[in-house]
Amino acid sequence: MKSPLCGETAFKFDDTVLRQGFLLCAYELARGVQKTEMALWVIATDSLQWHDGLRGLSIDLCNLVTWEAKMENQVLETNLCEDAILEWQRTQYVHDQRNHFDILSLHKQDRLKHYAMHMAKYAGRVARGAREAKSIERTFTDALLVSLSAANTLHQRLSYTPNQSNEVFLYRITDAAGRMNDACEKIDHLEPFLDQVTIGNQDIFNCLLDLATERNFNPENALEHRRKELSDRHFYIR
Known part of the structure; x- marks a missing residue:
């Protein structure tokens, strides 16, 4: 044939x-x-x-x-993600200098306590579910901003490893926020805390980007929009 x-x-x-x-x-x-x-x-x-x-x-x-x-x-995507994350951290540092100088001027230990309390607040929003006035996307964005700020305070270069846990988002953010607050409480007792707060922040960052994938959120757009809102509050700053 x-x-x-x-x-x-x-x-x-x-x-x-x-x-x-x-x-x-x-x-x-x-x-x-x-x-x-x-x-x-x-x-x-x-x-x-x-x-x-x-x-x-x-x-x-x-x-x-x-x-x-x-x-x-x-x-x-992994390469772009690593580059994008680093750019997010750099942009967040500039944003914090202009718009959150009151927090940026705190001692680093006090700054970490502030960020840890933020994470506890966001975990509470998620726990309230439909009773919470702020949307899950708003909470996602706020938590992402704080995670970037905390990473800069820790000199931590964030990375993203997807699907590190099969647990639901509420469990993951509550668990990691609890560990961050536990670590910050250790500061007052002169106990080792740095590794625990760093890992907790990385875990929150991972679960946030997993949520973005699940809910089809656009982190880049969300960060830009929220930063613009926060910047507009400080209309007196050039």
Whole structure:
């Protein structure tokens, strides 16, 4: 039998090695890799098997290309996310200098206590559910801003590792906020606190971005909009 594509004699489709070889060649070509020595062999024994075989190969090929695209996007998104997070922290520092100088001028230990109390407040908002006047997106944004400020105080470079817990958001933010407050209470007792408050802040940051994915929030837009609102309050500052 002649191949419908290249006019060469086709091999039998039940040869797994040949089928994988065909798929690899097609996959490389689909990715735009030019290999002059590469030849496409149509694996079929009759026109019906040719049709079914090509359809099966097309499905496999699409799956492979889609899988690689997803993997490349994940790497790209991870790199962009790391860069974006660092930019968020830098922008938050400038924002705090202008709009929250009263807090920024506090001793770092007092600043951390302030941020920890904020997190407890946000956990309370989430716990109230429908009885809370402020939306979950507003609470998400406020908590994200404070997490960035706390990270800057701690000299902590935040990162995002998704799906670190299967627990619901209320449990995760309450647990982490409790640990942050526990750590800050240790300050007054001259007990070690730094690792605990740092881990707690990172856990809050992770659960916030997990929530953003789940609820389809846009952190970049949310941060920009909320910062603008807070900046407008201080109309007397240039």
